[in-house]
Amino acid sequence: MGTRQETFSDFNIKFNALNENASFSSGDCMTGEISFVLSTITKLRSIEISLNGKAHVFWRTCTGSLRRRRIKNHSANKDVFNFRAVVLEENTAIGPTILQPGAHVYPFTCHLPEGNFPSTFHGIHGRVVYSLKVEIRRPWHLVKEFQVEFNYANHIDANQPKLLAPLSGSVGKMVCCLWCASGPVEMTVRIDRDGFVPGETITIMCEFSNASTRDATPTASLTQHQKYSTLTRSKKKIDLKTLDSVTGKPVKSGTLQAYSEMSLTIPDTSLSISNCSIIEVVYTVLVTLSIDWSTDISVTLPIVMCDLPVHTSPDTNVYQN
Known part of the structure; x- marks a missing residue:
C-alpha cells in the first residue's frame, strides 16, 4: 500500500x-x-x-x-x-x-x-x-x-519627560581599621536619563571620595529582574539575570576626589513589563564599590526598557518594505 x-x-x-x-x-x-x-x-x-x-x-x-x-x-x-x-x-x-x-x-x-x-x-x-x-x-x-x-510591543516612549530626567544616587560609610576609624568612603552615581532601548549604551558617571586606608574598586552591571506571581500574589518567584558588567579603575586610598566613567551595552532584550498581574520585568543599573577588607557599598538606579528611542515617534519609526 x-x-x-x-x-x-x-x-x-x-x-x-x-x-x-x-x-x-x-x-x-x-x-x-x-x-x-x-x-x-x-x-x-x-x-x-x-x-x-x-x-x-x-x-x-x-x-x-x-x-x-x-x-x-x-x-x-x-x-x-x-x-x-x-x-x-x-x-x-x-x-x-x-x-x-x-x-x-x-x-x-x-x-x-x-x-x-x-x-x-x-x-x-x-x-x-x-x-x-x-x-x-x-x-x-x-x-x-x-x-x-x-x-x-507595548509602546514605551523614551521621549516622555519622566524618562528623560537624569537619575542619581549617593552612598557612603566609615571604614574601620581594627579599633580605629580610617576615614569615610563616599560614592555618587549619575546617568543622564531613565529610558533606554535595546542596543543603546548606558554611560555611568561616578564620583568617589576615599579617605580610608583601603583601596576600592568600582563595578557596574545591568540586571534584569524577572518577577513571577500567582493570581492571588500569595506566592512569588524572582530571578535575576546580569546582561552586562564592567569594572572601573581602582580608587586608591587617600583619594579625596576622583571621577570615573563606565559604559554598559544593552543587548537585545525584552521590554519592561509593569502592566501584567503575574509577570513583571524590571531593569536596574547597579554600581558597587568593593573596599579591600571591608563590606561593599552600592547604588541602584532603576531604568525602563523602551521600544521608541529618544527623538523618534511612532510616525517616524515606520518600516518601509
Whole structure:
C-alpha cells in the first residue's frame, strides 16, 4: 500500500511588517497572507483566524528533608485578549467552497484590540505569548488548525519627560581599621536619563571620595529582574539575570576626589513589563564599590526598557518594505 498523501501541505502564515522589529502594538492594522497547497479537490466551509494573547507562569518549590521532600507546583494563567475574524465564509445558498488542487493564497486584514497589554516575553519561569491561529473547516472533517506566534510591543516612549530626567544616587560609610576609624568612603552615581532601548549604551558617571586606608574598586552591571506571581500574589518567584558588567579603575586610598566613567551595552532584550498581574520585568543599573577588607557599598538606579528611542515617534519609526 502507498503512503496516504496529506490534503494540506506547505502551509504558511506571512505578516506584512510595520517596522524593522516586525512587531505589532495596540490598535495596529495587521495584514498578511495565508497560503497552502492542496493535493486534491477540497470543500471548505470557512477559514477563520483568531488572535490570542496569554500570560503563563510556572515554578516548583521543595521543602522538607531528603527523605520527606515535598514538591509543590505554583502556576497561573491570564488571558490578555482574544479576537476572531473570518477570512472565507460559506455561502449558505450555494454550499461549501470547492478548491482545486494546487497553491492557494488568502490575504487577511484585522485590527489588534486597543488596550494596555504587556509586551511579548519569554522568561525562565513564565512567558507572555501572542499568536495567530488559522482554523480551516471542512464538511465531515475535524477542524484543521495552524498557529504562529507574532511579536507584540507595548509602546514605551523614551521621549516622555519622566524618562528623560537624569537619575542619581549617593552612598557612603566609615571604614574601620581594627579599633580605629580610617576615614569615610563616599560614592555618587549619575546617568543622564531613565529610558533606554535595546542596543543603546548606558554611560555611568561616578564620583568617589576615599579617605580610608583601603583601596576600592568600582563595578557596574545591568540586571534584569524577572518577577513571577500567582493570581492571588500569595506566592512569588524572582530571578535575576546580569546582561552586562564592567569594572572601573581602582580608587586608591587617600583619594579625596576622583571621577570615573563606565559604559554598559544593552543587548537585545525584552521590554519592561509593569502592566501584567503575574509577570513583571524590571531593569536596574547597579554600581558597587568593593573596599579591600571591608563590606561593599552600592547604588541602584532603576531604568525602563523602551521600544521608541529618544527623538523618534511612532510616525517616524515606520518600516518601509
